Amino acid sequence: MNEKALIVLYSSIKKFIRARAYSKLWNLTKKVHAADIAAIMDKLFPSERIELFHVIYNNDIEKAADVISELDPDIAAEIIIKSDFPPEKIVELFRHISSDDVVSILDELPEEIAEKIKELMSPKRTEEVEALLSYKEETAGHIMSTDFYALSEDTTVADAITAIQLAREKESGFYLYVVDKEGKLVGVVSLKQLILNPPSTRLKDIMNRDVISVTVDTDQEEVARQVSAYNLVAIPVVDHDGKLKGVITVDDIIDVIEEEAAEDLLKMAGLEEIDRITTPPIKSIRKRLPWLYVNLITAAVVSSVISLFKGTIQKYALVAAFMPITGLVGNAGVQAIAVMVRELALGEVSWETTRKALLKEILVALGNAVALGIIIAILGQVVTGKPIIGLILFLVLLGDMVIAAIAGTLIPILWKVAGLDPAFGPGTFLTMLTDGFGYFLLFGLTSILIGKLM
Amino acid sequence: MNEKALIVLYSSIKKFIRARAYSKLWNLTKKVHAADIAAIMDKLFPSERIELFHVIYNNDIEKAADVISELDPDIAAEIIIKSDFPPEKIVELFRHISSDDVVSILDELPEEIAEKIKELMSPKRTEEVEALLSYKEETAGHIMSTDFYALSEDTTVADAITAIQLAREKESGFYLYVVDKEGKLVGVVSLKQLILNPPSTRLKDIMNRDVISVTVDTDQEEVARQVSAYNLVAIPVVDHDGKLKGVITVDDIIDVIEEEAAEDLLKMAGLEEIDRITTPPIKSIRKRLPWLYVNLITAAVVSSVISLFKGTIQKYALVAAFMPITGLVGNAGVQAIAVMVRELALGEVSWETTRKALLKEILVALGNAVALGIIIAILGQVVTGKPIIGLILFLVLLGDMVIAAIAGTLIPILWKVAGLDPAFGPGTFLTMLTDGFGYFLLFGLTSILIGKLM
Numbered sequence: 001m002n003e004k005a006l007i008v009l010y011s012s013i014k015k016f017i018r019a020r021a022y023s024k025l026w027n028l029t030k031k032v033h034a035a036d037i038a039a040i041m042d043k044l045f046p047s048e049r050i051e052l053f054h055v056i057y058n059n060d061i062e063k064a065a066d067v068i069s070e071l072d073p074d075i076a077a078e079i080i081i082k083s084d085f086p087p088e089k090i091v092e093l094f095r096h097i098s099s100d101d102v103v104s105i106l107d108e109l110p111e112e113i114a115e116k117i118k119e120l121m122s123p124k125r126t127e128e129v130e131a132l133l134s135y136k137e138e139t140a141g142h143i144m145s146t147d148f149y150a151l152s153e154d155t156t157v158a159d160a161i162t163a164i165q166l167a168r169e170k171e172s173g174f175y176l177y178v179v180d181k182e183g184k185l186v187g188v189v190s191l192k193q194l195i196l197n198p199p200s201t202r203l204k205d206i207m208n209r210d211v212i213s214v215t216v217d218t219d220q221e222e223v224a225r226q227v228s229a230y231n232l233v234a235i236p237v238v239d240h241d242g243k244l245k246g247v248i249t250v251d252d253i254i255d256v257i258e259e260e261a262a263e264d265l266l267k268m269a270g271l272e273e274i275d276r277i278t279t280p281p282i283k284s285i286r287k288r289l290p291w292l293y294v295n296l297i298t299a300a301v302v303s304s305v306i307s308l309f310k311g312t313i314q315k316y317a318l319v320a321a322f323m324p325i326t327g328l329v330g331n332a333g334v335q336a337i338a339v340m341v342r343e344l345a346l347g348e349v350s351w352e353t354t355r356k357a358l359l360k361e362i363l364v365a366l367g368n369a370v371a372l373g374i375i376i377a378i379l380g381q382v383v384t385g386k387p388i389i390g391l392i393l394f395l396v397l398l399g400d401m402v403i404a405a406i407a408g409t410l411i412p413i414l415w416k417v418a419g420l421d422p423a424f425g426p427g428t429f430l431t432m433l434t435d436g437f438g439y440f441l442l443f444g445l446t447s448i449l450i451g452k453l454m
Numbered sequence: 455m456n457e458k459a460l461i462v463l464y465s466s467i468k469k470f471i472r473a474r475a476y477s478k479l480w481n482l483t484k485k486v487h488a489a490d491i492a493a494i495m496d497k498l499f500p501s502e503r504i505e506l507f508h509v510i511y512n513n514d515i516e517k518a519a520d521v522i523s524e525l526d527p528d529i530a531a532e533i534i535i536k537s538d539f540p541p542e543k544i545v546e547l548f549r550h551i552s553s554d555d556v557v558s559i560l561d562e563l564p565e566e567i568a569e570k571i572k573e574l575m576s577p578k579r580t581e582e583v584e585a586l587l588s589y590k591e592e593t594a595g596h597i598m599s600t601d602f603y604a605l606s607e608d609t610t611v612a613d614a615i616t617a618i619q620l621a622r623e624k625e626s627g628f629y630l631y632v633v634d635k636e637g638k639l640v641g642v643v644s645l646k647q648l649i650l651n652p653p654s655t656r657l658k659d660i661m662n663r664d665v666i667s668v669t670v671d672t673d674q675e676e677v678a679r680q681v682s683a684y685n686l687v688a689i690p691v692v693d694h695d696g697k698l699k700g701v702i703t704v705d706d707i708i709d710v711i712e713e714e715a716a717e718d719l720l721k722m723a724g725l726e727e728i729d730r731i732t733t734p735p736i737k738s739i740r741k742r743l744p745w746l747y748v749n750l751i752t753a754a755v756v757s758s759v760i761s762l763f764k765g766t767i768q769k770y771a772l773v774a775a776f777m778p779i780t781g782l783v784g785n786a787g788v789q790a791i792a793v794m795v796r797e798l799a800l801g802e803v804s805w806e807t808t809r810k811a812l813l814k815e816i817l818v819a820l821g822n823a824v825a826l827g828i829i830i831a832i833l834g835q836v837v838t839g840k841p842i843i844g845l846i847l848f849l850v851l852l853g854d855m856v857i858a859a860i861a862g863t864l865i866p867i868l869w870k871v872a873g874l875d876p877a878f879g880p881g882t883f884l885t886m887l888t889d890g891f892g893y894f895l896l897f898g899l900t901s902i903l904i905g906k907l908m
Contacts, residue, residue, distance in 0.1 A: 003676055035683040161649050173646045174628055174687070191645040192627045195615050222457055228712065229489040231705035233628070233687045250704050251685035254711065258682065261715035262796060268722050269792030270785060277797055277807060281817040288789050288818065289825055295785045296826060299778040307775035314771040321761035323777065324753040324889065331724060331749045331882065335742050338723030342716060343731050353731060363735040364742065371743055372750060428785065435778065
């Protein structure tokens with residue numbers, strides 16, 4: 001369904017929910033792909049989501065399970081909590097959801113609910129889920145699926161095909177993994193190779209021995225990098241003995257990439273966690289305040305710089321009107337940060353690269369400072385009628401731009417060395433520096449130069 | 455290869471390039487996956503990239519072609535231009551690259567070089583490439599591969615398998631597309647279904663008729679949304695008569711998602727185009743200046759607000775020290791923008807949603823303003839010894855935070871309605887408003903209240 005059709009469907013669903021026309025709602029949604037229902041649920045308000053979910057659950061529990069699998073795990077968890085289902089009903093729902101999706105929802109549920117659900121699951125399911133939960137969040141072991149084809153090296157193509165026929169339901173259907181007697185991953189065979197080779201061929205004779213795999217404790221971002229770099233549709237996950245433990249498919253990798261990208265964008269604005277229109281205000285306040293407290297401290301630092309020049313400001317109040325010039329410099333510094341953050345996201349940055357980056361950013365800063373400074377100097381002179389103010393503004397811009405270039409290059413690196421996330425926070429510290437230094441230059445030069453030349 | 459191994463390889467490659475140890479360099483790289491070489495090239499400086507590329511090209515042109523395919527098209531194009539290869543050599547290289555990758559490189563080459571290359575290509579290749587180039591950039595038709603399996607409805611499973619055996623080389627090997635006599639897409643069959651069904655079965659009896667497809671002019675972001683939502687590994691592309699024209703595989707979709715995410719991050723910092731450490735300074739200046747000129751205008755607006763209060767500033771210079779308070783408010787507004795931008799990226803935002811978002815953001819702003827305002831008021835009073843300044847600061851924060859909430863919610867929506875990219879620019883206009891209004895409140899309230907109460 002394309003975006004326009006989704007919008008039309010969204011309006012109809014809203015209308016039926018508002019009218020409590022539940023049978024109409026079910027007739028409308030029963031033939032819609034679970035992914036489309038999930039996309040619409042994402043845009044609904046929490047109470048509407050729950051109404052829609054109840055309608056689907058009461059008519060077709062498998063469809064409800066599909067929708068839950070397609071939703072963001074935090075939204076899925078919220079629906080489950082707010083639906084007031086007894087744990088038995090949740091377990092019934094989970095029976096139709098793959099273990100890896102169950103794990104991502106359990107991650108988001110309050111511990112006591114999660115524990116109760118785990119107690120009620122079948123022993124086999126509990127074992128599968130506990131195995132995944134035993135790996136740290138955001139690692140390959142935690143997000144992998146344990147649903148895969150693994151056969152021995154001596155299996156023939158014919159037997160491999162029979163094995164696939166017997167296990168029709170398996171999720172990841174593009175590759176067959178080949179393991180030795182100890183369960184160690186030794187090769188991979190694509191379904192296409194099965195088709196292209198005679199039935200009596202043994203897998204060991206056609207398998208690709210150069211399997212790209214990750215270990216259970218590989219970070220999910222590194223898994224995503226490899227799947228993306230090698231154009232894979234699935235990547236096997238092995239333990240430290242090389243034994244095959246699971247498989248991660250490309251659709252889960254896309255979810256990882258999109259999640260990380262969304263987080264990076266919010267972090268640039270000083271939001272550590274996902275905040276939505278539908279998030280209750282009190283929760284949003286709690287998410288946003290910590291960052292604003294940090295901003296309060298940096299603002300206080302800048303304030304104290306300004307307060308040093310009370311006398312100058314009193315004497316030359318006119319110059320205060322040029323304070324916004326530092327905002328311009330701050331934005332130039334943020335551009336440098338954005339470039340460095342991306343560079344760091346693409347991999348390691350060496351000292352040699354840092355040196356080159358620093359040199360480059362200073363050159364860019366000087367170029368931009370001259371281009372902008374001439375205009376500002378002329379404006380300053382025309383508006384105030386004092387050539388000396390034009391000169392002061394030009395020097396402020398030049399000096400502060402260089403500070404912005406240095407800070408914009410080094411702050412993200414220092415952040416990374418210190419183990420902090422380079423997307424989170426550097427901008428505020430940069431603007432503290434550019435504002436503080438900029439005001440210092442502006443009022444400092446004013447008190448020195450105007451005093452002497454006027 | 456994991457990230458650590460890549461870093462080690464990167465250092466060795468740098469060393470050999472510096473020492474001009476070209477045969478060692480080739481021995482080191484010949485067994486490395488083209489994707490890993492591409493990842494390392496991405497981090498090298500332009501001159502180093504070209505040296506490495508020459509070494510690979512001279513030893514193994516197919517490998518050189520693989521590396522070029524794996525690189526970002528703009529870097530691939532840069533290497534081709536700077537290598538000073540005659541067009542014949544480029545055409546020779548392109549012979550080993552799939553048409554869709556050739557197109558993305560041609561997009562980045564200067565027109566006269568692109569034209570010369572197209573003239574020298576084989577007529578069949580030229581036709582394929584021209585067909586893709588005839589669709590607008592960033593649409594499905596432009597990025598699709600024309601390499602796919604399409605068979606008629608009456609084909610048997612046995613014949614389909616023979617067809618696959620005859621066309622071993624095709625790129626997208628997970629699905630078989632089924633077309634009618636006119637070439638219209640009517641169904642899809644997975645390789646797994648071929649394996650699971652008897653040889654005499656006709657494709658029309660096993661195919662899935664509910665094929666998810668996009669049209670040639672679908673925007674690549676919408677293609678990515680659908681591949682991601684429906685967990686596909688490939689999506690067929692049809693023209694407006696429903697005729698099958700090509701296929702887009704998930705690896706190309708991942709490239710689209712990563713490219714769009716990187717662009718969004720840079721846009722937040724006011725960079726319309728990718729800028730790298732390795733980009734020459736003069737080019738970077740040209741990329742960054744336009745945005746800084748926009749900032750210059752907004753800074754001038756704020757300056758003119760301040761200049762209205764020259765008299766007040768002269769009288770109460772102390773109050774100027776509290777100007778950084780508006781920076782804090784600006785950051786709160788940017789948080790609201792980040793939430794709205796993400797909301798808009800996920801789909802349409804209705805008027806009803808806007809109203810709810812506005813209400814929510816104002817509530818959040820009031821909550822944050824009270825939490826921060828009390829601290830600021832106390833600080834202001836303690837530092838200045840004047841309770842009235844505490845009151846003024848509290849009121850400034852409260853009023854300006856509400857402005858930030860309203861602007862932070864509405865600016866991204868107005869941007870979208872006006873057809874502008876919501877990731878690009880809203881922050882600057884918001885801070886213009888919060889700075890301007892904040893200073894207006896600060897100095898306005900000071901001149902009214904201090905005058906009356908002191």
